[in-house]
Amino acid sequence: MDRYNAKDIEAKWQSAWATADCFRAEETPGREKYYVLEMFPYPSGRIHMGHVRNYTIGDVIARYKRARGFNVLHPMGWDAFGLPAENAAMERKVHPAKWTYANIAAMRDQLQSMGLSLDWSREFATCDPDYYAQQQRLFLEFMAHDLVYRKETWVNWDPVDHTVLANEQVIDGKGWRSGAPVERRNLPGWFFKITEYAEELLDELQRMERWPEKVRLMQANWIGRSEGARVFFPLEGDAAAEAHGPLEVFTTRPDTLFGASFCAVSPHHPLTAALAEKDPELRAFVAECDRLGTSEEAIETAEKRGYRTPLTARHPLIPDQTLPVCVANFVLMDYGTGSIFGCPAHDQRDLDFARKYDLSVTPVVLPPDADPATFAIDAEAYVGEGRIYNSDFLNGLSVTDAKRSVIERLEDLSAGRGTVQFRLRDWGVSRQRYWGCPIPVIHCPTCGPVPVPDAQLPVTLPEDVDFDTPGNPLAHHPTWKKVDCPRCGGPAERDTDTMDTFVDSSWYFARFCSPQAERPLDSAATRYWLPVDQYIGGIEHAVLHLLYARFFTRALQRFGDVETVEPFAGLFTQGMITHATYRAEDGAWIEPNDVMQAEDGRLTTSEGRAVTQGRIEKMSKSKRNTVDPATIIETYGPDTARWFMLSDSPPEREMEWTDAGIEGAWRFVNRLWRLVEAALESLPPRGAPMPPVIEGPALDLRRQVHKTVDAITSDIEAFHFNKAVARLYELTNALSGYDAKDAAGTWVLREALELLVRLSGPMMPHLSEELWQRLGHSELLANTAWPDAEQTLLIEESVTLAVQVNGKKRATIELPRDADQQAAEAAALADPAVQRALQGQALRKVIVVPNRIVNLVI
RNA sequence: GGCCCCUUGGCGGAACUGGUAGACGCACGGGACUUAAAAUCCCGGGUCUUCGGACGUGCGGGUUCGAGUCCCGCAGGGGCCACCA
Numbered sequence: 001m002d003r004y005n006a007k008d009i010e011a012k013w014q015s016a017w018a019t020a021d022c023f024r025a026e027e028t029p030g031r032e033k034y035y036v037l038e039m040f041p042y043p044s045g046r047i048h049m050g051h052v053r054n055y056t057i058g059d060v061i062a063r064y065k066r067a068r069g070f071n072v073l074h075p076m077g078w079d080a081f082g083l084p085a086e087n088a089a090m091e092r093k094v095h096p097a098k099w100t101y102a103n104i105a106a107m108r109d110q111l112q113s114m115g116l117s118l119d120w121s122r123e124f125a126t127c128d129p130d131y132y133a134q135q136q137r138l139f140l141e142f143m144a145h146d147l148v149y150r151k152e153t154w155v156n157w158d159p160v161d162h163t164v165l166a167n168e169q170v171i172d173g174k175g176w177r178s179g180a181p182v183e184r185r186n187l188p189g190w191f192f193k194i195t196e197y198a199e200e201l202l203d204e205l206q207r208m209e210r211w212p213e214k215v216r217l218m219q220a221n222w223i224g225r226s227e228g229a230r231v232f233f234p235l236e237g238d239a240a241a242e243a244h245g246p247l248e249v250f251t252t253r254p255d256t257l258f259g260a261s262f263c264a265v266s267p268h269h270p271l272t273a274a275l276a277e278k279d280p281e282l283r284a285f286v287a288e289c290d291r292l293g294t295s296e297e298a299i300e301t302a303e304k305r306g307y308r309t310p311l312t313a314r315h316p317l318i319p320d321q322t323l324p325v326c327v328a329n330f331v332l333m334d335y336g337t338g339s340i341f342g343c344p345a346h347d348q349r350d351l352d353f354a355r356k357y358d359l360s361v362t363p364v365v366l367p368p369d370a371d372p373a374t375f376a377i378d379a380e381a382y383v384g385e386g387r388i389y390n391s392d393f394l395n396g397l398s399v400t401d402a403k404r405s406v407i408e409r410l411e412d413l414s415a416g417r418g419t420v421q422f423r424l425r426d427w428g429v430s431r432q433r434y435w436g437c438p439i440p441v442i443h444c445p446t447c448g449p450v451p452v453p454d455a456q457l458p459v460t461l462p463e464d465v466d467f468d469t470p471g472n473p474l475a476h477h478p479t480w481k482k483v484d485c486p487r488c489g490g491p492a493e494r495d496t497d498t499m500d501t502f503v504d505s506s507w508y509f510a511r512f513c514s515p516q517a518e519r520p521l522d523s524a525a526t527r528y529w530l531p532v533d534q535y536i537g538g539i540e541h542a543v544l545h546l547l548y549a550r551f552f553t554r555a556l557q558r559f560g561d562v563e564t565v566e567p568f569a570g571l572f573t574q575g576m577i578t579h580a581t582y583r584a585e586d587g588a589w590i591e592p593n594d595v596m597q598a599e600d601g602r603l604t605t606s607e608g609r610a611v612t613q614g615r616i617e618k619m620s621k622s623k624r625n626t627v628d629p630a631t632i633i634e635t636y637g638p639d640t641a642r643w644f645m646l647s648d649s650p651p652e653r654e655m656e657w658t659d660a661g662i663e664g665a666w667r668f669v670n671r672l673w674r675l676v677e678a679a680l681e682s683l684p685p686r687g688a689p690m691p692p693v694i695e696g697p698a699l700d701l702r703r704q705v706h707k708t709v710d711a712i713t714s715d716i717e718a719f720h721f722n723k724a725v726a727r728l729y730e731l732t733n734a735l736s737g738y739d740a741k742d743a744a745g746t747w748v749l750r751e752a753l754e755l756l757v758r759l760s761g762p763m764m765p766h767l768s769e770e771l772w773q774r775l776g777h778s779e780l781l782a783n784t785a786w787p788d789a790e791q792t793l794l795i796e797e798s799v800t801l802a803v804q805v806n807g808k809k810r811a812t813i814e815l816p817r818d819a820d821q822q823a824a825e826a827a828a829l830a831d832p833a834v835q836r837a838l839q840g841q842a843l844r845k846v847i848v849v850p851n852r853i854v855n856l857v858i
Numbered sequence: 859g860g861c862c863c864c865u866u867g868g869c870g871g872a873a874c875u876g877g878u879a880g881a882c883g884c885a886c887g888g889g890a891c892u893u894a895a896a897a898u899c900c901c902g903g904g905u906c907u908u909c910g911g912a913c914g915u916g917c918g919g920g921u922u923c924g925a926g927u928c929c930c931g932c933a934g935g936g937g938c939c940a941c942c943a
Binding site: 342 | 869881882885922937942943
């Protein structure tokens with residue numbers, strides 16, 4: 001008997017599927033569709049284990065749904081713009097396009113070696129001019145629908161690389177590449193109006209039942225709805241400022257208004273700018289605030305600092321009280337109104353600030369058991385519940401009632417109003433980079449920003465660019481940006497920024513419906529295929545990508561391109577792949593490949609250096625604890641890799657990669673092979689009629705097989721792949737111990753093996769396909785329907801019940817299914833172990849749960 | 859600092875709405891086959907035990923005939939957000 005030859009067999013079936021073109025998806029009206037999508041990869045050059053897990057899960061679902069008769073769309077593409085390509089250009093003198101497309105070719109080969117049921121005819125990369133041309137059309141649609149606007153804002157600026165950095169690219173206040181301290185700069189850029197949909201994006205989360213609770217919660221927190229009030233404080237002390245109108249602040253604690261002791265505005269507030277014009281000291285203060293980084297560490301260690309302006313603010317509810325107005329470094333311009341009132345007694349930041357600048361601290365919320373005469377605030381603000389006091393008409397109210405009451409009063413006096421504030425900000429998409437989708441706008445000195453006319457699209461990236469000069473290669477290009485204004489014909493310049501790569505991934509799933517369409521989307525195709533029925537990817541995209549895509553889909557609906565507002569009806573977030581880490585004595589990380597175990601169990605490198613094993617951590621290049629999937633697939637074949645990925649750990653949890661684990665999977669692949677091979681000769685021909693009588697071990701096996709069909713079907717539906725794997729092991733174990741005694745016995749054996757192979761199909765497609773052929777089938781397993789369990793075989797004739805005495809298990813009894821209470825009680829009482837436990841005492845109560853348990857209470 | 863989640867053998871994990879805790883795999887131990895090894899096959903296992911049983915799902919309490927599952931408190935681990943007023 002042959003050993004399973006992974007390489008030949010797997011290549012054979014991959015080409016058979018390709019020849020049969022099994023996985024090409026076509027719109028078939030009237031046939032129920034199912035769109036399975038895994039988050040498309042960044043073409044770094046090689047796939048990693050996270051990809052293997054992601055695409056294995058997706059492929060199980062896609063193959064299963066196909067077998068269930070759905071018209072499945074399962075496409076693949078490349079999230080191909082981004083900074084690494086520019087870094088490669090700088091470091092290796094290779095053009096980003098060349099580097100990216102070479103990586104795509106290499107990764108496509110690797111993905112194809114996994115045997116995924118993908119429709120490769122729909123493949124595209126976001127850096128294809130065909131794709132980004134359509135994205136530019138969409139950008140112009142956003143402009144036409146007033147969903148994108150231009151403004152100046154504060155960004156992280158790397159003074160060495162001359163570029164804006166995303167927050168994630170600022171590490172400890174320094175640029176991740178240059179290491180230079182990041183500055184804050186005010187730069188113009190384009191913003192998508194995602195905040196226009198804040199309420200809708202938040203509300204709809206409640207109805208997205210097929211999304212993980214965790215992701216919905218993270219998005220809800222990110223959108224951050226707060227109820228509160230806007231309050232107007234009339235300003236005094238400077239004619240210009242008074243003309244500016246009252247100071248508008250946002251608060252979630254209007255109930256503490258009587259405890260206000262100051263007002264503070266952001267260093268970037270217009271009022272600050274107005275005052276700074278004639279106040280050099282204030283200008284210096286603002287400049288200093290800007291030098292402080294926006295990194296986590298900088299914020300944590302930053303001291304609360306303020307600058308006292310000559311202004312005072314009149315309290316809206318206490319006519320004879322005025323409050324000092326400060327510029328404070330902790331007030332953010334882009335949340336609320338960019339200004340606050342400070343109530344030090346009930347807000348820790350305000351308290352820190354008040355103590356430093358010696359401002360008054362008046363408690364207005366009395367904790368439940370506190371004495372109003374003695375309650376005082378020391379170093380900690382009181383933020384809990386309580387009764388309002390020191391607060392005129394609010395005295396005696398609860399916090400909640402006081403909020404309502406004070407808002408009513410403010411509204412009566414036109415001194416404020418109740419409002420809802422979101423944490424979500426508009427999405428800034430301009431990036432000062434080359435390898436991205438050019439923003440299709442021309443800046444004209446007379447006409448302002450002018451959209452590039454449709455006929456002139458796409459605005460393509462120039463190829464002759466210089467990466468040796470720091471900064472944006474598009475801005476440096478000698479001719480690219482110089483154009484005539486499409487409106488007045490005068491000399492003008494292109495926008496030299498490109499779009500955030502998250503824009504590229506915000507609509508690719510819709511483009512897959514009609515990847516060659518002349519317009520961004522073909523509404524007939526999107527109507528048929530969208531929403532994505534099952535989206536699968538990493539939890540790291542819980543907020544940004546998934547929120548942007550939800551926003552985009554709403555915009556696309558407004559443009560008439562799609563019917564749905566939610567892009568992903570079902571979302572599954574897979575866990576990370578972990579691996580043990582190893583370090584040499586000098587602390588250097590050692591790759592698992594280089595670790596050997598000596599006879600005495602000690603670990604060394606191949607050169608004999610001592611190695612210690614560290615914690616099990618997420619696979620990462622920095623810890624060098626990665627395992628290359630290409631090596632694994634080369635050694636064991638894709639089915640073994642896929643099988644191991646699905647075994648043991650539930651897919652949403654972390655999965656530890658171990659050599660023993662992959663070896664175990666390899667053993668099972670071979671065991672399944674041998675099981676079928678060994679049985680082939682004794683089997684009746686394919687399609688032989690079912691024998692009239694099946695009994696004894698054959699019937700038992702048949703019951704188990706059909707129960708397995710039933711169980712695996714629901715396991716796959718529920719993403720419980722580890723349980724499906726366990727059931728296949730159990731069935732295999734049963735088959736190993738099965739001895740076919742007669743014709744009925746071998747008939748059942750054939751049925752069992754065929755079902756075993758069909759159930760394995762989505763998980764180990766190559767092996768299953770080969771065994772299916774060896775069992776005599778000429779039709780591809782990939783084109784074979786999912787089996788149905790024989791319902792009558794799922795019902796047991798006899799059941800085992802546990803018998804408890806006072807809740808402790810004392811025995812088990814066998815009873816016919818659905819035996820009545822008296823029979824169950826009698827059988828329980830007849831058991832010797834039960835009698836021993838009862839010790840002749842009278843029963844006080846008997847609980848019988850049919851087919852489950854008998855509990856005797858004495 | 860805020861919000862959320864998790865905790866079951868040596869390990870990963872099973873256990874549908876409260877009803878036989880530990881399926882299945884990994885690792886381990888024993889045996890068979892072999893000159894031998896590998897591969898393969900079979901068997902074993904929560905802990906303790908006076909062999910009757912006792913104790914066991916992070917810890918302490920509660921509800922219930924019955925709790926891994928529900929409730930309260932605590933501890934440990936993890937995640938996300940974070941000068942968000």
